[in-house]
Amino acid sequence: MRYAARVAWWLVFIVGVLYFFIPLYGTLAFSLKSKPFLSAYTAILNDPQFVSTLSYSFVAGILTIIVSILIIVPTAFWVRLKYPQLRPIIEFITLLPFVIPPIILVFGLINTYSKQPLAVTNTETGSNALLVAAYVVLSFPYMYRAVDTGLRAIDIHSLTEASQSLGAGWIRILWQVILPNVRTSLLSGAFLTLAIVVGEFTIATFLDRPAFAPFLGLVGDSKPYEQAALALVSFGITWAAMVLIAVLGRGSRSRIKVTIG
Numbered sequence: 001m002r003y004a005a006r007v008a009w010w011l012v013f014i015v016g017v018l019y020f021f022i023p024l025y026g027t028l029a030f031s032l033k034s035k036p037f038l039s040a041y042t043a044i045l046n047d048p049q050f051v052s053t054l055s056y057s058f059v060a061g062i063l064t065i066i067v068s069i070l071i072i073v074p075t076a077f078w079v080r081l082k083y084p085q086l087r088p089i090i091e092f093i094t095l096l097p098f099v100i101p102p103i104i105l106v107f108g109l110i111n112t113y114s115k116q117p118l119a120v121t122n123t124e125t126g127s128n129a130l131l132v133a134a135y136v137v138l139s140f141p142y143m144y145r146a147v148d149t150g151l152r153a154i155d156i157h158s159l160t161e162a163s164q165s166l167g168a169g170w171i172r173i174l175w176q177v178i179l180p181n182v183r184t185s186l187l188s189g190a191f192l193t194l195a196i197v198v199g200e201f202t203i204a205t206f207l208d209r210p211a212f213a214p215f216l217g218l219v220g221d222s223k224p225y226e227q228a229a230l231a232l233v234s235f236g237i238t239w240a241a242m243v244l245i246a247v248l249g250r251g252s253r254s255r256i257k258v259t260i261g
Contacts (some may be wrong), residue, residue: 008174021026024232024235026125027226027228027231027232028232030218030224030225030228031225031228031229031232033135033225034225034226034229035083038226039130040223040225040226040227040228040229041233043223043226043229044219044226044229044230044233045161045233046070047213048059049210050215050230052210053210053211053212053215054198054211054212054234054237056197056210056211056212057197057198057204057211057212058194058215060128060131060132060135060195060197060209060211061135061194061198062194063132064132064135064136064139064193064197065139065189065190065193066144067132067136067172068136068139068140068189068193069143069186069190071136072140072143072144072147072189073147073174073178073179073182073186074174075090075091075144076144076151077151077156077178078153078223080148080151080152080156081156081157081160089247090144091144091189093140094140094141094144094145094239095141096140097138097140097141098141100158101204102134102138102200102202102203104132105138105203106134106179106202106203106206106207107136107206109130109133109205109207110207112163113126121207127207127208127209128209130205130207131204131207131209131211133195134203134207135193135197135200135203138196138200138203139189139192139193139196139197142189142191142193142196143192143193146185146186146188146189146190147182147185147186147189147190149185150181150184150185150186151178151182151185153185154181154182156178159173159178160173160177160178160183163176163177191241194241195238195241199212199234199240200213201214201216201217205217212234216230216231216234223254
């Protein structure tokens with residue numbers, strides 16, 4: 001019986017690996033058909049729009065992560081500490097991005113913020129801010145559940161009471177006690193958020209922002225080999241970000257002691 005279970009698990013693992021790597025291999029094989037050899041990769045890496053659009057998306061992703069953390073961490077902490085009865089409501093609100101398609105979200109934003117008194121889409125700065133705000137909404141399901149899981153793993157009531165007995169205020173408790181203890185969860189949510197921002201197409205396109213996903217779509221219209229190469233390069237960058245998150249989170253396995261003085 002144990003042998004059969006082991007064989008079954010190995011079969012599931014092999015099927016998962018094949019399901020994951022066969023499309024990558026097909027994309028790689030297709031990208032290498034360009035002549036001369038590796039010309040698709042050199043063309044992409046030499047394209048100035050590749051660097052500019054990817055940099056724009058990464059900056060937007062970092063801003064999205066920061067704003068999302070500033071909203072989600074205090075909310076999740078306060079709900080779990082003081083108002084646990086509100087948790088189903090907060091969970092429902094953070095799940096709304098799964099229900100409302102991005103196309104509806106972006107048209108709602110454009111219709112609301114393209115005319116007075118809040119005509120923010122008339123400027124580059126306003127459009128960029130609106131894009132980040134939309135991405136923050138899209139990040140709610142992932143960031144909230146990551147933070148909530150991290151808070152569930154620690155005794156926030158004891159940590160909060162100990163911090164208050166040492167004279168710490170709420171901001172100091174969040175910054176010096178809660179955030180270090182949920183760092184791994186925050187990094188997980190940050191990675192998912194960054195992946196969403198880099199790959200998001202609809203909102204960036206309709207807001208006319210120079211993001212990476214619209215650039216990837218434009219390349220595919222006339223340069224199929226370059227699009228395959230670009231997809232693999234972006235995949236590699238995403239995996240590099242995941243490795244970086246794993247390295248940063250390795251030092252946060254031990255709990256942070258309350259040493260506020």
